[in-house]
Amino acid sequence: MTVAAAPTVAAAARDLASGRTSSEQLVEDCLARIEDPTGEGGRAFLEIDAEAARRAARALDAMRAAGAEPSPYAGIPVSVKDLFDVRGQRTRAGSTFLDRGPAPADAAAVARWRRAGLVLLGRTNMTEFAYSGLGLNPHFGTPAGPWDRERGHIPGGSSSGAAVSVADAMALGALGSDTGGSCRIPAAFCGLAGFKPTRSRVPRAGMVPLAPSLDAVGVLGRSAGCCAALYGLLREDAAAAPPAPASRPPRLALGGEYFLADADATVSAAFDRALGRLADAGAELVDVAIPELEEIAGASAGGGFPAAESFAWHRELIAAHGDEYDPRVISRIRRGEGQSAADLLDLQRWRRRFEAALGSRLEGCDGLVCPTVPIVPPPLDAFADDGEYARLNLLALRNPTVVNLFDGCAISLPMHGAGEPPSGLMLAALGGRDERLLGAAAWVEERL
Numbered sequence: 357m358t359v360a361a362a363p364t365v366a367a368a369a370r371d372l373a374s375g376r377t378s379s380e381q382l383v384e385d386c387l388a389r390i391e392d393p394t395g396e397g398g399r400a401f402l403e404i405d406a407e408a409a410r411r412a413a414r415a416l417d418a419m420r421a422a423g424a425e426p427s428p429y430a431g432i433p434v435s436v437k438d439l440f441d442v443r444g445q446r447t448r449a450g451s452t453f454l455d456r457g458p459a460p461a462d463a464a465a466v467a468r469w470r471r472a473g474l475v476l477l478g479r480t481n482m483t484e485f486a487y488s489g490l491g492l493n494p495h496f497g498t499p500a501g502p503w504d505r506e507r508g509h510i511p512g513g514s515s516s517g518a519a520v521s522v523a524d525a526m527a528l529g530a531l532g533s534d535t536g537g538s539c540r541i542p543a544a545f546c547g548l549a550g551f552k553p554t555r556s557r558v559p560r561a562g563m564v565p566l567a568p569s570l571d572a573v574g575v576l577g578r579s580a581g582c583c584a585a586l587y588g589l590l591r592e593d594a595a596a597a598p599p600a601p602a603s604r605p606p607r608l609a610l611g612g613e614y615f616l617a618d619a620d621a622t623v624s625a626a627f628d629r630a631l632g633r634l635a636d637a638g639a640e641l642v643d644v645a646i647p648e649l650e651e652i653a654g655a656s657a658g659g660g661f662p663a664a665e666s667f668a669w670h671r672e673l674i675a676a677h678g679d680e681y682d683p684r685v686i687s688r689i690r691r692g693e694g695q696s697a698a699d700l701l702d703l704q705r706w707r708r709r710f711e712a713a714l715g716s717r718l719e720g721c722d723g724l725v726c727p728t729v730p731i732v733p734p735p736l737d738a739f740a741d742d743g744e745y746a747r748l749n750l751l752a753l754r755n756p757t758v759v760n761l762f763d764g765c766a767i768s769l770p771m772h773g774a775g776e777p778p779s780g781l782m783l784a785a786l787g788g789r790d791e792r793l794l795g796a797a798a799w800v801e802e803r804l
Contacts, residue, residue: 359502359547360389362525365582369428372420379413379420379431382528383475386433389526390477396524399499400517402438403445404478409433412475419473429585430473435527437518438479439486440466441562449564450482450514452495453677463562465531465573465590472589477527480517484682486533486566487666487689489541489752491516492739494682501546501733503778509733512542512752518576519546529586530576535566535662537728537756539574540768544728544780549801550576551583551767551794552759554787558590565669567662569707570760580769580797587790599791601798605638606722608783608796614649615726615755622772623779627727630771630781630804634725637803642721648713649758655706659691664700667692684745707761714762715786722796726755728768728780755782765790767797771804 363371371377387406390397397404416431425431441447441459448454462470470476481496483489491513492498499520501511511520515532519542522530532539534552543550551574558573565571575586584599610631616624635641658664666689678686718724729752739745759766759782766784783800785793 359523359578360525362528362578364578365429365432365529365585368432368528372431373428379416379433379475380410382431383409383413383433383477386477386526386528389524395526396499396520397526399497400481400520400524400526401435401478402448402450402481402496402517405445405476409475409477416473416475425473427472427589429589431475432528433475433477434469434529434531434586435477435480435518435521436466436531437515437533438482439533439564440531442466442476442479445479447564449486450484450493450496451681453680454564454673459562461562464559466562468590468592469531471592474529474589480515480521480530482516482518483514484685485564485666485670485689486514486535486538487662487685488513488749489537489756490739490745490749491542498736500736501778503545503547503733508736510545510736512545512729512733514538515542515574515576519543519548519550522546522548522576522578528577529582532574532576533563533566534572534574534756534760535570536753536760539576540728540756540766540780540782541752543576543768545733545778547770547772547778548576548578549580549583549767549769550574551587552765553587553790554765555763557790558587565665567665569661569665572760580767580794580801583767584794584798587794599795599798601802602722602795605640606796606799607640607642607720608634608723608725609642609644609718609721611644611646611649611724611726614646616730618751619727619730620732622732622777623727623730626771626773626776626779627781629773631725633803634800639800641725644717644721644724646714646717648710651706651710652758652761655703658695658699659688661703663688663692664695664703665692684742711762714764718786723783723785723793726782728755728782730755732777732779759784763787765793767793769797769801769804
């Protein structure tokens with residue numbers, strides 16, 4: 357497992373404050389990696405705004421010299437998923453045909469990062485319209501994850517380019533989205549941390565939707581602290597330090613066989629080892645029965661919220677450009693055409709019951725702990741068969757999607773050992789407990 361050497365967000369902020377580096381130097385280092393013809397920059401990024409990034413870096417260095425920097429993180433270079441509007445740029449959402457012209461304004465999340473002084477390097481590749489957990493894109497190519505580059509393995513999705521941009525030190529942080537794991541799955545497959553906040557915590561204005569009932573704005577970084585800092589800027593709490601590690605060992609719920617079914621031996625061994633380390637450090641691991649998890653497959657059998665809500669958004673585009681979609685994406689969107697209003701109302705009622713049940717089951721715990729994904733990243737050549745694509749996609753999405761359904765918050769942390777394929781440990785909590793979860797994640801990360 358090779359994640360390129362680069363500072364954490366906190367370390368970069370300290371170096372900027374002390375004068376050991378400059379924003380211009382950080383940006384040039386990232387641009388050099390993006391432009392390296394032997395690297396993944398050409399597949400990880402769909403658009404690079406190098407000159408604008410250089411201008412911003414020079415301006416922020418001058419502001420810091422004058423003591424006028426807008427936040428401690430001003431000058432740190434980041435990437436933006438091609439799902440978010442950036443003023444003056446075209447948002448394609450990983451497609452070849454979406455064209456609403458240059459965006460007149462930044463998406464809310466992008467604007468908040470820009471106001472904090474983060475430097476936007478460019479737009480990253482993604483699964484078309486964010487509708488898959490694997491990260492494949494037949495139009496622009498799929499960036500390879502950092503594990504075993506000679507063979508080539510998927511990066512996870514849908515925020516595929518976002519993860520690879522951070523793993524390869526082409527950016528120090530990345531803006532992504534998370535509807536069913538789209539930040540956490542690529543984090544797990546690329547040896548990173550990925551955070552999905554409670555859905556209402558960060559505004560989604562200016563983001564191409566997949567399923568508004570589930571969509572959340574998320575972040576990817578090298579550590580829990582990176583995610584906490586980047587999330588803090590999205591909350592416009594630019595001066596606040598990331599939450600300190602929890603002052604006491606957390607009480608963590610184990611959700612049973614649902615999260616472990618079909619896990620491969622590598623992930624199972626890494627998860628057992630991680631739990632052992634946490635228990636040895638004092639974490640209380642509690643078996644919690646959650647029978648409602650077995651209802652998810654039946655409730656989502658018709659395509660669930662993503663199919664219903666994406667079809668409503670895409671139906672006119674499909675009429676005009678149906679033959680230009682990724683076939684594996686449009687086939688899933690079209691499942692929404694068969695859902696009735698009664699089906700959607702039934703699904704909404706079920707979700708309210710599910711949220712209430714999970715709230716009751718997890719009350720008294722600091723979080724739920726499980727593997728982020730029960731498998732290590734499959735090789736890029738494993739998806740020639742549509743049946744295998746569907747099986748692996750469902751397996752990748754299964755565990756993370758639970759959190760979106762109960763509108764919680766969650767983070768994926770690396771749990772693999774040196775030389776092992778990447779795997780992630782997911783900590784999840786009830787909605788609104790984001791800061792508490794990030795404190796627990798910092799405690800867990802220190803023990804892993």
